[in-house]
Amino acid sequence: MAEPAVTQDQEKEEEQKVVDDGIDVGISRLTTDKIETVINQVLKTETGARLKTYVNTCIHCGLCSEACHYYMSHDKDPKWSPVGKVKQTIWEMIRKKGRLAPEEIRRVVEIAHTECNLCRRCLQFCPFGIDIAYLISMARRICHKLGVTPKYIQDTAHSHSVSMNQMWVKGDEWPDTLQWQEEEARGEFPTLRIPLEKEGADIMYSVIAPEPKFQAQLIYQAAAIMETAGVNWTMPADKGWDNSDMAMFTGDNEIMGRIKRSHFETAVRLRVKRIVMGECGHAFRSVYDTGNRWLGWSHPPIPIVHAIDFYYELLKENRIPIKEKFKEPVTLHDPCNVIRGGGLMEKSRYVAHALCDTVVEMHPNREYNYCCCAGGGVINCGPPYKLKRVKSNKVKAEQLMEARTRGAKVIISPCHNCHSGLKDIKNYYDLHMDIKFFGDIIYQIMEKPE
Amino acid sequence: MVDQSKWDWETREKEVPFDPWKENFNWVEEPYASPDGEQVAAVVNIDEGEFNVCVNGETWESPFEKIWYLRYAPDGRLTALVSDMAEWTVAVDGVPWENKFGYVWNTLFSPDGKHIAVAAQADGQYCMVLDDTPWETTFQNMTYFAMSPDGSKTAAVVQVTDFGEGEVHKFQEGCFTAALDGNAWDTKFVNVWNMAVSPDGTKLAAEVRLNLYEYSIAVNGQVWDKSFPCVWEPVIHPIDGSVVAPVRTAGKWTLAKDGEFLWDARFPQVWHQQFSADGKILAAIVSPKYGRWTVAVDGRPWGVTFGTLVSDLVVSPDGSTIAALTKEGETWKVVVNGAAWKDTFDMAWRPVISPDNRYVGAKVERQGKYTVVVNDRVWQKECDAAWDPVFSPDGEKVLLRTLENGRYLRRVLPVTEITG
Numbered sequence: 001m002a003e004p005a006v007t008q009d010q011e012k013e014e015e016q017k018v019v020d021d022g023i024d025v026g027i028s029r030l031t032t033d034k035i036e037t038v039i040n041q042v043l044k045t046e047t048g049a050r051l052k053t054y055v056n057t058c059i060h061c062g063l064c065s066e067a068c069h070y071y072m073s074h075d076k077d078p079k080w081s082p083v084g085k086v087k088q089t090i091w092e093m094i095r096k097k098g099r100l101a102p103e104e105i106r107r108v109v110e111i112a113h114t115e116c117n118l119c120r121r122c123l124q125f126c127p128f129g130i131d132i133a134y135l136i137s138m139a140r141r142i143c144h145k146l147g148v149t150p151k152y153i154q155d156t157a158h159s160h161s162v163s164m165n166q167m168w169v170k171g172d173e174w175p176d177t178l179q180w181q182e183e184e185a186r187g188e189f190p191t192l193r194i195p196l197e198k199e200g201a202d203i204m205y206s207v208i209a210p211e212p213k214f215q216a217q218l219i220y221q222a223a224a225i226m227e228t229a230g231v232n233w234t235m236p237a238d239k240g241w242d243n244s245d246m247a248m249f250t251g252d253n254e255i256m257g258r259i260k261r262s263h264f265e266t267a268v269r270l271r272v273k274r275i276v277m278g279e280c281g282h283a284f285r286s287v288y289d290t291g292n293r294w295l296g297w298s299h300p301p302i303p304i305v306h307a308i309d310f311y312y313e314l315l316k317e318n319r320i321p322i323k324e325k326f327k328e329p330v331t332l333h334d335p336c337n338v339i340r341g342g343g344l345m346e347k348s349r350y351v352a353h354a355l356c357d358t359v360v361e362m363h364p365n366r367e368y369n370y371c372c373c374a375g376g377g378v379i380n381c382g383p384p385y386k387l388k389r390v391k392s393n394k395v396k397a398e399q400l401m402e403a404r405t406r407g408a409k410v411i412i413s414p415c416h417n418c419h420s421g422l423k424d425i426k427n428y429y430d431l432h433m434d435i436k437f438f439g440d441i442i443y444q445i446m447e448k449p450e
Numbered sequence: 451m452v453d454q455s456k457w458d459w460e461t462r463e464k465e466v467p468f469d470p471w472k473e474n475f476n477w478v479e480e481p482y483a484s485p486d487g488e489q490v491a492a493v494v495n496i497d498e499g500e501f502n503v504c505v506n507g508e509t510w511e512s513p514f515e516k517i518w519y520l521r522y523a524p525d526g527r528l529t530a531l532v533s534d535m536a537e538w539t540v541a542v543d544g545v546p547w548e549n550k551f552g553y554v555w556n557t558l559f560s561p562d563g564k565h566i567a568v569a570a571q572a573d574g575q576y577c578m579v580l581d582d583t584p585w586e587t588t589f590q591n592m593t594y595f596a597m598s599p600d601g602s603k604t605a606a607v608v609q610v611t612d613f614g615e616g617e618v619h620k621f622q623e624g625c626f627t628a629a630l631d632g633n634a635w636d637t638k639f640v641n642v643w644n645m646a647v648s649p650d651g652t653k654l655a656a657e658v659r660l661n662l663y664e665y666s667i668a669v670n671g672q673v674w675d676k677s678f679p680c681v682w683e684p685v686i687h688p689i690d691g692s693v694v695a696p697v698r699t700a701g702k703w704t705l706a707k708d709g710e711f712l713w714d715a716r717f718p719q720v721w722h723q724q725f726s727a728d729g730k731i732l733a734a735i736v737s738p739k740y741g742r743w744t745v746a747v748d749g750r751p752w753g754v755t756f757g758t759l760v761s762d763l764v765v766s767p768d769g770s771t772i773a774a775l776t777k778e779g780e781t782w783k784v785v786v787n788g789a790a791w792k793d794t795f796d797m798a799w800r801p802v803i804s805p806d807n808r809y810v811g812a813k814v815e816r817q818g819k820y821t822v823v824v825n826d827r828v829w830q831k832e833c834d835a836a837w838d839p840v841f842s843p844d845g846e847k848v849l850l851r852t853l854e855n856g857r858y859l860r861r862v863l864p865v866t867e868i869t870g
Contacts, residue, residue: 172553296719298741301759
């Protein structure tokens with residue numbers, strides 16, 4: 001593994017220079033009295049037995065520490081351990097009965113938003129099953145209520161609030177992009193359709209806004225797969241098409257609920273039986289777990305099928321004819337939200353083996369896989385935190401490098417945030433590995449019209 | 451409303467061959483039946499980049515490069531969003547509007563079908579277009595859309611202040627408002643969402659976010675005296691013009707009227723509230739207990755609850771019949787006045803109430819075959835496609851529109867043929 005290109009001094013300087021309007025302006029407006037009021041209001045009215053149980057149960061054993069990629073990547077410095085992060089945030093708020101100084105809130109927001117991915121790997125190792133991601137999420141909720149959230153992710157939450165998508169995609173841009181992709185794809189699949197607003201289709205296919213904004217080829221590929229597999233599908237032309245949710249990660253539960261309501265009610269309006277979502281992890285968490293529950297739906301009112309699950313189904317039923325398996329050896333990254341959160345680890349492996357000649361397992365794997373360090377909204381906090389993010393996942397680079405020494409040349413990452421995070425890691429640590437979605441590989445190797 | 455008494459309620463069966471269309475075109479997209487059942491239409495592909503609309507086997511006079519969102523207006527006119535030479539407009543019965551735009555979408559119809567509106571973008575500016583007349587004012591962005599009940603006015607949520615990428619604090623000062631017929635309110639908000647226009651067109655109400663934490667309802671730009679941690683879409687009382695919206699308070703939901711709590715009951719969720727036409731009955735979909743769903747009428751929930759979903763609330767004009775769809779696991783049912791029907795379906799469509807309240811019907815689907823159900827009795831025909839049933843004005847007959855074995859069929863049956 002090559003040494004990073006920049007010197008340690010340069011890095012240190014860059015890390016210390018973080019300027020973030022979202023935090024700086026927010027902090028300048030705070031007083032200790034306001035902080036006290038907000039913290040106590042949130043702790044009193046928005047947490048209950050769950051928080052109390054977690055706080056009273058933790059015996060500070062530290063078994064969570066080595067589960068955390070931040071801790072492992074920072075020479076096991078306890079301040080990066082999950083319990084250390086809780087100690088510096090929620091526990092401090094409880095200990096001081098909410099009376100924190102504005103500068104202490106700055107540290108809380110840095111930890112909650114840029115030093116924890118809410119990946120829940122630590123939960124796998126806690127002897128009591130304490131969900132530290134929940135505790136850090138509460139810290140984010142408090143930061144939101146205090147008006148101190150990193151600028152880039154706050155901007156994304158604003159985009160959600162205006163347009164119900166995370167990239168400020170305007171009402172006309174969405175259907176126009178789909179029609180453009182449909183037209184492009186007809187060069188290869190002459191009768192292909194991206195059926196808009198087709199009421200009664202079996203499936204509503206939903207994506208995240210970066211797809212129409214920057215990665216329209218993923219929509220093309222999905223349409224090609226649907227066409228080849230003969231799926232009766234549709235995409236909405238209006239709001240509700242974006243399954244992503246950064247408001248969930250900023251603690252803006254009200255906007256989270258609003259965008260999830262839009263998503264599910266669009267599926268209900270289109271009379272589809274299932275929502276199939278693209279290869280995104282955090283969106284799965286929002287539609288399968290968090291957003292629906294805030295609205296009062298204990299389960300998604302329309303079943304949610306992640307792309308891994310959908311590809312598994314199509315391959316199992318031989319609905320995608322494969323011309324030739326993917327030759328280059330691959331390794332499989334297990335995204336937190338769909339593997340630890342959704343239990344799709346074996347289906348993911350089925351898909352990988354069905355598509356690829358050689359699958360090299362990275363270790364640890366499945367529910368014990370290391371996080372990409374991009375998820376949980378961390379990558380969405382933007383460029384100011386990029387260096388900290390990649391340096392905080394040295395352990396992931398080592399894990400990937402180890403798979404590479406056993407022959408893996410391509411990382412399959414069925415999650416958008418993981419994809420971007422792993423790309424940064426491979427570039428920073430000079431790993432020389434390619435990264436692909438399952439959809440990239442399926443499109444590449446499936447039979448297409450002559 | 452459309453005068454349905456003029457429709458043919460006598461001829462028992464009419465037929466239009468549909469499958470032969472597939473021989474004449476490269477492909478035929480999903481069909482749509484006219485409200486009176488006399489026509490069936492579909493977008494068809496003629497050649498590369500050349501589309502048309504086929505109606506009862508005849509195409510429109512001119513083809514277009516692109517066609518989407520084929521929909522019948524309630525009065526039977528057939529509309530589509532069409533494009534030629536990279537310009538978009540609305541075609542009505544094959545005739546494009548004179549005005550052309552960079553893009554058009556979100557077609558709206560008045561209940562009587564006399565008015566048609568779309569959202570439009572031209573040169574990066576946005577406006578509504580009503581019956582081929584664009585607003586005089588345009589905006590840099592436009593998100594939510596509404597039409598007055600008589601179709602004479604259109605409304606939209608519009609952006610009135612510019613802000614750049616990442617300018618979160620400027621955004622939080624409020625850059626959005628609502629506009630009626632292009633006239634924007636003076637008041638700006640962080641967010642504006644769903645709107646309602648009063649029957650007389652004088653009142654526009656919308657859900658607004660005052661800052662990141664306070665939500666309320668604004669009426670003609672004036673915010674209610676009270677704010678809430680969250681609100682949902684408002685409706686306007688059909689007679690007295692008061693505005694009613696779901697509001698969140700102390701972690702639960704209820705209904706508020708003109709800013710004051712209307713219902714005493716508090717629920718984990720309340721939405722889709724709806725007045726009867728006389729305004730005497732107010733029903734809403736509610737969650738009486740976390741994870742359970744039902745309908746509440748004037749604040750009192752039905753005794754029966756459902757686990758997965760309640761949707762498609764329909765209130766008869768006099769409020770005496772209230773119907774909805776329910777979902778338990780994967781199966782759908784119709785529920786009427788608190789009583790769930792026995793039959794379950796793989797999918798169901800919005801219930802339809804007969805004018806005399808005697809019957810409730812719905813289009814339903816089981817294992818890929820479509821039929822209708824009326825008063826919990828399933829019509830014993832399995833069809834390849836079906837549309838919502840329509841009851842005759844006297845409630846004696848039902849119009850059924852279906853596709854069966856490559857034929858489109860328009861049937862008029864005595865309702866008792868289904869209900870027994």
